[in-house]
Amino acid sequence: xQQVKQSPQSLIVQKGGISIINCAYxxxxxxxxxxYQQFPGKGPALLIAIRPDVSEKKEGRFTISFxxxxxxxxxxxxxxxxxxxxxxxxxxTNSGGYQKVTFGTGTKLQVIP
Amino acid sequence: NAGVMQNPRHLxxxxxxxxxLRCSPMKGHSHVYWYRQLPEEGLKFMVYxxxxxxxxxxxxxxERFSAEFPKEGPSILRIQQVVRGDSAAYFCASSLAxxxxxxxFFGPGTRLTVL
Numbered sequence: 001x002q003q004v005k006q007s008p009q010s011l012i013v014q015k016g017g018i019s020i021i022n023c024a025y026x027x028x029x030x031x032x033x034x035x036y037q038q039f040p041g042k043g044p045a046l047l048i049a050i051r052p053d054v055s056e057k058k059e060g061r062f063t064i065s066f067x068x069x070x071x072x073x074x075x076x077x078x079x080x081x082x083x084x085x086x087x088x089x090x091x092x093t094n095s096g097g098y099q100k101v102t103f104g105t106g107t108k109l110q111v112i113p
Numbered sequence: 114n115a116g117v118m119q120n121p122r123h124l125x126x127x128x129x130x131x132x133x134l135r136c137s138p139m140k141g142h143s144h145v146y147w148y149r150q151l152p153e154e155g156l157k158f159m160v161y162x163x164x165x166x167x168x169x170x171x172x173x174x175x176e177r178f179s180a181e182f183p184k185e186g187p188s189i190l191r192i193q194q195v196v197r198g199d200s201a202a203y204f205c206a207s208s209l210a211x212x213x214x215x216x217x218f219f220g221p222g223t224r225l226t227v228l
Contacts, residue, residue, distance in 0.1 A: 006155070036219075043117070043204050043219030044156065089155055099208060099217055100146075100169060103155035 003027075004092050006104030013111050019077040021107045023090035026071065030092035034101070035064065035075050038087045047088070048075075080111045115140070117207050117220035118187075125226045132192040132199070134223045138207030145188045146217060147173075147180060150202040162188060195227045 005024045013019045025033075031052055036044035050057045050064040050073065057064045063076040077084055090104040118137040126132050138145050143164050148156040158172040162182035173180065177195075182188040192199055202224045206217035 004155075041221070043206075043221050045219065046216050100158050100161060101148075101156075101217065102158070103148075105155045106153075 004090060004102050004104040006090050006107060008107060009105070010108045011110070013077075013080045013109065015080065015082060015111055015113050017080050017111075019075075019080045019084065019109055019111070021075045021088055021090065021109075022072065023074065023104050024070075024072045025092050027092070027094070027102075028071070029094040030102075032093050032099075033064070033066065033073050034091050034093075035062075036089045036091060036103075038089065038106075044089060077109075080109075082111045082113055085109055085111050117205060117218050119203075119205055119220035119223050121223060122221060123224050123226070125228065126195050127228050128196055129194050132195050132225055134190040134192075134203050134205075134225070136188040136190070136205035136207075136220060138188070138205075139218055142207035142209050142218075144208045144210065145182050146206045146208075147188075147190050148204045148206065150204060150222070152201075156204060159190075192225075195225075197227050200225055200227045 007022050034049035035047045037047045038044040048059050048062050050066050052068045055066050061078045066073045087106045087108045089106050091101045093099050093101050120135050145162045147159040150156045160173045160180045161169040165184050177193045179191045202222045204219050204222045206219045208217045
């Protein structure tokens with residue numbers, strides 16, 4: 001089943017706090033897990049991505065944690081800022097020769113001052 | 114330094130009309146992907162094209178929908194005889210090559226409203 005489940009649907013975090021978004025997948029053929037950030041009226045933009053051979057990847061305030069055995073991965077946004085307010089999508093794809101991306105349902109993040 | 118261009122940005126059609134959505138990939142990109150986003154949902158893959166070829170159309174409805182990416186000009190997603198359920202945001206993305214780890218760059222989307 002080509003599904004990626006994402007939670008929560010919405011999230012409100014105080015400025016400076018940690019935002020955590022969780023995803024789970026079923027298809028063990030998935031081997032690349034990108035996260036996208038989407039602002040209203042815009043297309044998604046790649047934020048950070050991870051391959052299953054590592055358990056964590058950090059880029060600035062954004063960290064992906066990956067648990068291959070549980071088929072789960074999560075995005076942590078440290079020191080959340082109002083400018084981080086956006087919708088975040090986890091996604092997954094497999095090395096089938098091209099990047100057919102399966103998206104989660106999205107998390108609408110609001111960071112309040 | 115233009116990114117992926119899509120037009121129109123907003124399109125209103127009445128039931129039964131045709132909708133044509135255009136996508137110009139980034140310069141040098143020859144791979145195009147179309148996705149559909151229903152309200153409050155994630156993006157769903159529709160079709161993957163290379164120049165003059167449809168590689169994977171497994172996510173595209175068999176009827177009324179078609180896509181092309183001609184040798185010259187933009188990629189076109191065509192919806193015939195639109196129905197209210199076609200109302201959605203349609204995004205295209207392009208990549209430099211088709212391999213998995215090549216980033217897809219998304220356009221701003223076309224928001225289709227069917228009255």
